[in-house]
Amino acid sequence: MSPAVAAATDVAVSRLDARAYEVPLDTPESDGTAEWASTVMIVVEARAGDETGVGYTYGSRACRPLVEELLAPAVVGRDALAVAAAWEAMVEACRNAGAVGVASMAIAAVDLALWDLKARLLGLPLATLLDPARGAVPVYGSGGFTSMTDAELERQLGAWVEMGIPRVKMKVGREPADDPRRVAVARSAIGPDIELMADANGALSRKAALAFAEDVLAPAGAVWFEEPVSSDDLEGLRLIRDRLPAGIDLAAGEYGFAAVDFERLLDAGAVDCLQADVTRCRGITGFLRVAAVCDAHGIELSAHCAPTAHVHPCCAAPRLRHLEYFHDHVRAEALLLDGPAEPHGGCLRPDLSRPGAGYDLRRADAEQYEIR
Numbered sequence: 001m002s003p004a005v006a007a008a009t010d011v012a013v014s015r016l017d018a019r020a021y022e023v024p025l026d027t028p029e030s031d032g033t034a035e036w037a038s039t040v041m042i043v044v045e046a047r048a049g050d051e052t053g054v055g056y057t058y059g060s061r062a063c064r065p066l067v068e069e070l071l072a073p074a075v076v077g078r079d080a081l082a083v084a085a086a087w088e089a090m091v092e093a094c095r096n097a098g099a100v101g102v103a104s105m106a107i108a109a110v111d112l113a114l115w116d117l118k119a120r121l122l123g124l125p126l127a128t129l130l131d132p133a134r135g136a137v138p139v140y141g142s143g144g145f146t147s148m149t150d151a152e153l154e155r156q157l158g159a160w161v162e163m164g165i166p167r168v169k170m171k172v173g174r175e176p177a178d179d180p181r182r183v184a185v186a187r188s189a190i191g192p193d194i195e196l197m198a199d200a201n202g203a204l205s206r207k208a209a210l211a212f213a214e215d216v217l218a219p220a221g222a223v224w225f226e227e228p229v230s231s232d233d234l235e236g237l238r239l240i241r242d243r244l245p246a247g248i249d250l251a252a253g254e255y256g257f258a259a260v261d262f263e264r265l266l267d268a269g270a271v272d273c274l275q276a277d278v279t280r281c282r283g284i285t286g287f288l289r290v291a292a293v294c295d296a297h298g299i300e301l302s303a304h305c306a307p308t309a310h311v312h313p314c315c316a317a318p319r320l321r322h323l324e325y326f327h328d329h330v331r332a333e334a335l336l337l338d339g340p341a342e343p344h345g346g347c348l349r350p351d352l353s354r355p356g357a358g359y360d361l362r363r364a365d366a367e368q369y370e371i372r
């Protein structure tokens, strides 16, 4: 047994702390169905022995008291090397509060912190501990908000292409009359060879979505149509999927929390590519179970947002297509984290030179954003 492993055995989680941070945007943003002016990140630190693991989620500030009230009592005192046992205890502790939504995101932040902690205790990069299927994770640039001017849209998408990212996603569906022009602007900004993706965030009706795909997305050579209708409308997603022009994949799944949410999407034949978010679907433990469900259905998985948190688990997920390099989260992670994800050649690579998930909270820099 190596000294690191020998020292790490029999180490209990001694404390769990949650903090909330709110990073204001330069200008308010919108998509097909929401408007926002800031990014809220809930950061959890899990301590065992001399090591601290860090995890986070983007969600309601209600995640923080939930960690304190329900999750910390379920996790503190447990074996820091048995993350699955802590995960089961957290899900059980949230039974009466409802283990989906906010609770699922709070569990995700703790689970990410526990996996980081375990890897640090064992002196291993997290990707190595999780057993990597790949050493690099392809990304797509994501933003293209409906609140942007054409010039801003052009600049943002063009910048990702200049960085070497070969695929970009834009928001659609807020003002459908503007979208043909916006999609044309996007295509001309990225040139003919870059993959163009569109996300309506559930803004459209079934008929409007199909007409948009045929009249606008297909002529622009788009390859991805995300949440054309609400993700709750499984029949609608399936119908649109079956009628989409060739070459356009239908995607959804970002609001999945429990494994059964993803199983329902797949069982309904609702998607060509399933999305899942490690910071929403109960962390790495939940994400890898979703990946297994995807694998069983022969459907590819695309990771949603929070790029830094996804790098190591995405290395271990079967059938991974790509990871969303989302503008707001890239910005928040650069401000709040040491070791934020930075793509090279269109991919993110895990930092194998340090133990854990490769990032830390920049506590002093983050202080100005803390919600107390």
Ligand SMILES: [Mg+2]
Residues within 6 Å of the ligand: 199, 201, 226, 227, 254
């Ligand atoms: Mg989306």
